[in-house]
Amino acid sequence: MATLTDIFQMVKTDFSNLTDFRLRGSTIEIMTCVSTITNHYVSVFVSQQDNAYVVSDGGWLAKEYYENSVSYEDEMIVQKLELQYRKYFGVETTLHEGLVRYYYKTTGKIELVSALVYDVSNYIAAVVNSHSISYNEGREQSQRQRFNHDVNSFLWDKYSEHLTFNDSLTNCHPELNSIKFNAIIRHHTDTYLIMYVSGYSRQNFNKDASEAYTHFQMVEKYSQGAEFIKIAIINTNANGYVPVNANSYLKLLQDQTHNQLVEFYKDVNTLMQYVPLEVSEPIIDMEK
Structure with a gap:
């Protein structure tokens, strides 16, 4: 010893x-x-x-x-x-x-x-x-809550039949059980994993982007062959969104999702291209 x-x-x-x-x-x-x-x-x-x-x-x-x-x-x-x-x-x-x-x-x-x-x-x-410390936590929380509310309301209005918030992939690899996504849309064989990126400070915005990247990377690593559609929704109105500082993080995130990032307040139609509106329609049993 x-x-x-x-x-x-x-x-x-x-x-x-x-x-x-x-x-x-x-x-x-x-x-x-x-x-x-x-x-x-x-x-x-x-x-x-x-x-x-x-x-x-x-x-x-x-x-x-x-x-x-x-x-x-x-x-x-x-x-x-x-x-x-x-x-x-x-x-x-x-x-x-x-x-x-x-x-x-x-x-x-x-x-x-x-x-x-x-x-x-x-x-x-x-x-x-x-x-690296946020000295405006009240403003951070207020701005984040407003963005989350706006996105959640939009998703609920369009896709409520197949939508869950703050959810995880519990039926996949155990490593994914604790990873929470802001929203998941499940429809037939398609599963859409959605992460939000916002932040009142540049550090918090970049941290959000890094967290979204890590979550999607974990899914790719432990998905065991299952395919998921990965979507990141960006708050370009956030005080922490400074393109010259955030672009490198967002580029990595876009490469990981294999999709264009959704700038919610600028072009929400991009989201609807990835998640068709038909998803929101309930399944009708034609035999009844």
Whole structure:
């Protein structure tokens, strides 16, 4: 059985293995084991300028490399948090060539570089994580409820005979039992799986798109040969719908569904092309 010190050495080794580097000209990128809730590991950039060592974020925060965009409504709150983090970690900021904002710390002692790497990487993670929190949950919930209500009402009006909401594929693979779809339309041999994509913030909108993609991907993996028609309905009126930020997520989602995404408030007729209106008509027993 391992001793307590053996456990410590194992943890130390494992954490060290999470750290890597990449040479970038006169700068070295250090890929740390510090992670963000946007599923990125933090990198810092170390260079030597005159007699000082500089550890910076490389401008990646400003470039939104960590998917750390902020909605307009949250800017005031986030700015206050960033100021507190900068004071706590002792981080300074500058505009590189007047264009990109950098966050950095400097030291004249090489033995302090590790401490600066620790401070700057944790500062980056704290800022990114603060950007990823919704500070307008009431507005998020209100906008999402309104969109869900509009889509649900439309689906119920057209396809109520064969429609269920917040349902799963319970008769397929056990892995699919816990996966909920916003709506499922079952008619004869056809099953239509429908996911909604909305969000008051860009992070929440992209999260919705990612969740829909994952759900459809799971169906493809565990469907055991069964075929389903996958449909994603997009809220293009959502505050979080920013095409330049969301397009990569929506492209993956469209590739996964093999169908054009339905922009509900722009062209709901696209949905009716995939789910014909005849589906809504009850089956009549002609022998009666």
